[in-house]
Amino acid sequence: xxxxxxxxxxxxxxxxxxxxxxxxxxxxxxxxxxxxxxxxxxxxxxxxxxxxxxxxxxxxxxxxxxxxxxxxxxxxxx
Amino acid sequence: xxxxxxxxxxxxxxxxxxxxxxxxxxxxxxxxxxxxxxxxxxxxxxxxxxxxxxxxxxxxxxxxxxxxxxxxxxxxxxxxxxxxxxxxxxxxxxxxxxxxxxxxxxxxxxxxxxxxxxxxxxxxxxxxxxxxxxxxxxxxxxxxxxxxxxxxxxxxxxxxxxxxxxxxxxxxxxxxxxxxxxxxxxxxxxxxxxxxxxxxxxxxxxxxxxxxxxxxxxxxxxxxxxxxxxxxxxxxxxxxxxxxxxxxxxxxxxxxxxxxxxxxxxxxxxxxxxxxxxxxxxxxxxxxxxxxxxxxxxxxxxxxxxxxxxxxxxxxxxxxxxxxxxxxxxxxxxxxxxxxxxxxxxxxxxxxxxxxxxxxxxxxxxxxxxxxxxxxxxxxxxxxxxxxxxxxxxxxxxxxxxxxxxxxxxxxxxxxxxxxxxxxxxxxxxxxxxxxxxxxxxxxxxxxxxxxxxxxxxxxxxxxxxxxxxxxxxxxxxxxxxxxxxxxxxxxxxxxxxxxxxxxxxxxxxxxxxxxxxxxxxxxxxxxxxxxxxxxxxxxxxxxxxxxxxxxxxxxxxxxxxxxxxxxxxxxxxxxxxxxxxxxxxxxxxxxxxxxxxxxxxxxxxxxxxxxxxxxxxxxxxxxxxxxxxxxxxxxxxxxxxxxxxxxxxxxxxxxxxxxxxxxxxxxxxxxxxxxxxxxxxxxxxxxxxxxxxxxxxxxxxxxxxxxxxxxxxxxxxxxxxxxxxxxxxxxxxxxxxxxxxxxxxxxxxxxxxxxxxxxx
Numbered sequence: 108x109x110x111x112x113x114x115x116x117x118x119x120x121x122x123x124x125x126x127x128x129x130x131x132x133x134x135x136x137x138x139x140x141x142x143x144x145x146x147x148x149x150x151x152x153x154x155x156x157x158x159x160x161x162x163x164x165x166x167x168x169x170x171x172x173x174x175x176x177x178x179x180x181x182x183x184x185x
Numbered sequence: 186x187x188x189x190x191x192x193x194x195x196x197x198x199x200x201x202x203x204x205x206x207x208x209x210x211x212x213x214x215x216x217x218x219x220x221x222x223x224x225x226x227x228x229x230x231x232x233x234x235x236x237x238x239x240x241x242x243x244x245x246x247x248x249x250x251x252x253x254x255x256x257x258x259x260x261x262x263x264x265x266x267x268x269x270x271x272x273x274x275x276x277x278x279x280x281x282x283x284x285x286x287x288x289x290x291x292x293x294x295x296x297x298x299x300x301x302x303x304x305x306x307x308x309x310x311x312x313x314x315x316x317x318x319x320x321x322x323x324x325x326x327x328x329x330x331x332x333x334x335x336x337x338x339x340x341x342x343x344x345x346x347x348x349x350x351x352x353x354x355x356x357x358x359x360x361x362x363x364x365x366x367x368x369x370x371x372x373x374x375x376x377x378x379x380x381x382x383x384x385x386x387x388x389x390x391x392x393x394x395x396x397x398x399x400x401x402x403x404x405x406x407x408x409x410x411x412x413x414x415x416x417x418x419x420x421x422x423x424x425x426x427x428x429x430x431x432x433x434x435x436x437x438x439x440x441x442x443x444x445x446x447x448x449x450x451x452x453x454x455x456x457x458x459x460x461x462x463x464x465x466x467x468x469x470x471x472x473x474x475x476x477x478x479x480x481x482x483x484x485x486x487x488x489x490x491x492x493x494x495x496x497x498x499x500x501x502x503x504x505x506x507x508x509x510x511x512x513x514x515x516x517x518x519x520x521x522x523x524x525x526x527x528x529x530x531x532x533x534x535x536x537x538x539x540x541x542x543x544x545x546x547x548x549x550x551x552x553x554x555x556x557x558x559x560x561x562x563x564x565x566x567x568x569x570x571x572x573x574x575x576x577x578x579x580x581x582x583x584x585x586x587x588x589x590x591x592x593x594x595x596x597x598x599x600x601x602x603x604x605x606x607x608x609x610x611x612x613x614x615x616x617x618x619x620x621x622x623x624x625x626x627x628x629x630x631x632x633x634x635x636x637x638x639x640x641x642x643x644x645x646x647x648x649x650x651x652x653x654x655x656x657x658x659x660x661x662x663x664x665x666x667x668x669x670x671x672x673x674x675x676x677x678x679x680x681x682x683x684x685x686x687x688x689x690x691x692x693x694x695x696x697x698x699x700x701x702x703x704x705x706x707x708x709x710x711x712x713x714x715x716x717x718x719x720x721x722x723x724x725x726x727x728x729x730x731x732x733x734x735x736x737x738x739x740x741x742x743x744x745x746x747x748x749x750x751x752x753x754x755x756x757x758x759x760x761x762x763x764x765x766x767x768x769x770x771x772x773x774x775x776x777x778x779x780x781x782x783x784x785x786x787x788x789x790x791x792x793x794x795x796x797x798x799x800x801x802x803x804x805x806x807x808x809x810x811x812x813x814x815x816x817x818x819x820x821x822x823x824x825x826x827x828x829x830x831x832x833x834x835x836x837x838x839x840x841x842x843x844x845x846x847x848x849x850x851x852x853x854x855x856x857x858x859x860x861x862x863x864x865x866x867x868x869x870x871x872x873x874x875x876x877x878x879x880x881x882x883x884x885x886x887x888x889x890x891x892x893x894x895x896x897x898x899x900x901x902x903x904x905x906x907x908x909x910x911x912x913x914x915x916x917x918x919x920x921x922x923x924x925x926x927x928x929x930x931x932x933x934x935x936x937x938x939x940x941x942x943x944x945x946x
Contacts, residue, residue, distance in 0.1 A: 111446075115527060118493075119754045122368055122528035126752050129246050133746040148245040151367075153393050155249070160381035160388070160410065168256045169208075170230060170238025177235075180695075182265040 217688035219669035225250035269696025279887030296711025308335030320623035337560035348595020352569035357516035359763025362531035364495030366390035371494035376501030382808035424920035430514035432470030433485035442489035444523025454772025493529030562603025566914025600914035608639030631902035631916035655890035797922035813877035831873035855900035
């Protein structure tokens with residue numbers, strides 16, 4: 108086996124492991140799922156402060172109130 | 186919606202991140218946003234039967250995948266102007282006179298009239314323009330019904346955005362790969378600029394990859410936000426992407442930076458490719474692209490040696506004169522550098538074997554060869570038609586398990602310009618019934634004037650829509666459509682990836698709004714073909730699709746965010762590639778058989794007309810909008826109140842243009858009104874025209890179309906042969922000659938002027 112082949116196989120194993128962890132993490136039901144979610148979270152998190160296009164429209168969004176939407180739908184407010 | 190507008194940059198810098206919990210009395214649902222076509226996994230918060238908030242998913246693999254269009258969705262769909270009942274035209278077409286009717290009456294009349302048209306002109310006289318991913322719950326059922334009835338004439342916006350990419354990728358290695366952003370070491374963005382509010386997941390993936398040390402190469406005439414963060418930025422001339430890639434190949438082949446073992450074992454046509462590439466020495470490429478030879482070489486070396494690398498999907502190469510060659514060149518670069526189907530490279534995923542996929546639901550096998558041969562445009566521009574994709578049926582069956590793989594819905598389409606010409610009476614046979622679902626066709630394709638003429642020449646026009654778009658204004662029936670908040674969705678990666686995700690129904694649809702599933706089911710019955718859509722409900726339909734997993738939809742959606750198989754790589758070692766030769770076809774046997782150049786090339790612009798010394802590009806939307814939608818949302822319009830043409834300071838100075846000044850942008854086809862925005866990031870001589878502008882508050886109907894006749898970029902988009910890709914017949918939107926006319930500001934400066942633009946057919 109060439110060094111190149113060994114390198115590719117290593118990357119394939121790593122990628123399969125990451126996919127396994129992501130799958131378990133997505134289920135998030137058993138203890139092992141939650142451990143996987145913790146690991147995936149740690150491995151993938153990028154600090155929000157590092158988001159160079161960060162937008163308060165997202166950060167501060169608190170949604171709407173049902174009556175606010177009702178009134179809007181009836182054309183009572185803009 | 187308390188966010189300030191406009192945003193204070195200092196507040197953004199000072200903001201602290203914190204998780205917020207749902208408010209009291211709020212329940213949550215896991216959903217997939219279908220506001221645009223990216224399908225972000227999100228959480229909806231429901232109170233008193235309404236969705237009151239949309240936020241990003243709690244699942245870390247979907248973290249931060251949320252944009253302003255998503256969070257404003259509850260208000261978007263509560264808009265008082267939403268269509269809530271079926272509308273039937275009662276005056277002249279486009280007169281704006283409607284009466285409310287019941288769904289039963291509407292569908293019965295539509296069925297009767299469509300059957301009469303089919304009886305008189307044949308089933309090919311019925312055409313549909315839509316996109317499964319915009320309507321989300323179609324799942325191929327429209328194609329399925331059309332295939333059973335006998336019409337091949339389905340088209341979609343994916344003809345010039347991702348669907349055509351998928352179809353053209355098949356010519357090289359038989360499938361459309363997905364970049365492995367999580368493991369890559371180098372990312373190439375060709376004119377694409379994922380941002381916080383546009384292609385948000387890709388924006389997040391790129392940030393994450395760069396944080397992990399991946400290189401970023403950007404080719405873009407503009408100094409985009411991605412270009413500013415790139416390791417290498419090549420400011421190429423608009424529309425010269427194919428020439429750039431030929432230059433990269435020249436460097437990679439001359440310096441032997443390619444994967445020799447892969448090329449030797451798994452490709453055909455390398456020597457012919459090498460000869461073709463030799464026609465593009467860097468000096469010529471530099472002239473064609475406007476970039477320095479040493480920078481072109483540096484980028485090529487980085488791509489070839491800093492991998493595994495990915496060339497991310499880009500709409501830019503989907504929308505130009507050299508689209509087929511450009512997409513093929515991306516495929517060829519991936520292949521010869523050894524990045525196909527390896528971790529960190531471009532993954533060929535195939536179908537998810539656990540569900541019934543949408544290509545199978547479409548049942549292309551029931552459409553006869555005789556009817557397939559009638560597909561409009563397949564004679565001149567066959568690449569993504571049935572004829573063009575025919576050679577992949579056998580190999581696809583061998584490698585991926587079934588003959589038809591309608592990846593991103595883009596592999597069996599009618600080229601839009603060919604369809605609209607036939608609808609306008611300029612084709613080989615009449616097309617007299619036109620349906621569009623979740624689609625605003627007059628503004629979504631090139632040559633708007635032709636499309637309006639085509640629609641006005643129809644005997645039956647049916648729209649399934651949420652709002653009265655300019656296209657819907659010309660329909661005979663406008664049927665009220667539900668939204669992604671109001672229906673479940675099993676999302677299968679558009680047949681592109683093997684990932685299956687689920688979306689819970691968050692609230693009941695208002696009024697009489699119905700899903701595309703219900704639309705096609707009702708229409709199948711009205712056409713006396715109820716057996717084509719036999720499922721009682723969309724949940725029953727999903728139960729059928731999940732039978733192999735042994736779970737019901739109810740069980741699946743309750744327990745599953747995402748379902749995928751452990752990935753396999755280098756599957757070609759066992760199966761070969763799904764091409765006629767079984768190998769990567771650097772020289773395409775399928776293109777050769779169709780009568781086209783089997784090798785990639787660069788077709789230069791036609792001679793410049795001194796009347797139109799500038800070049801425009803379109804296709805780009807402001808972040809608050811997706812395609813032609815969302816202009817009715819107050820929060821989005823506050824951010825983008827008017828359409829703006831971006832020009833460089835140099836161009837502005839030369840033409841004596843001022844910031845905010847209203848001008849006309851004109852070419853041989855039309856002129857549009859637009860406001861000037863002077864941007865340092867723009868190169869001289871180039872004008873950026875935003876896609877899809879109209880104003881819902883403006884006058885509706887023929888001659889007005891809510892401002893579409895004043896603002897819409899589609900009027901400037903040409904579809905004459907010089908401006909069509911040869912193989913696909915899709916339009917060149919990246920470098921159309923134009924000029925800027927100064928106009929009287931008194932006539933144009935008000936924001937809500939109702940234009941009385943006359944329109945003569």
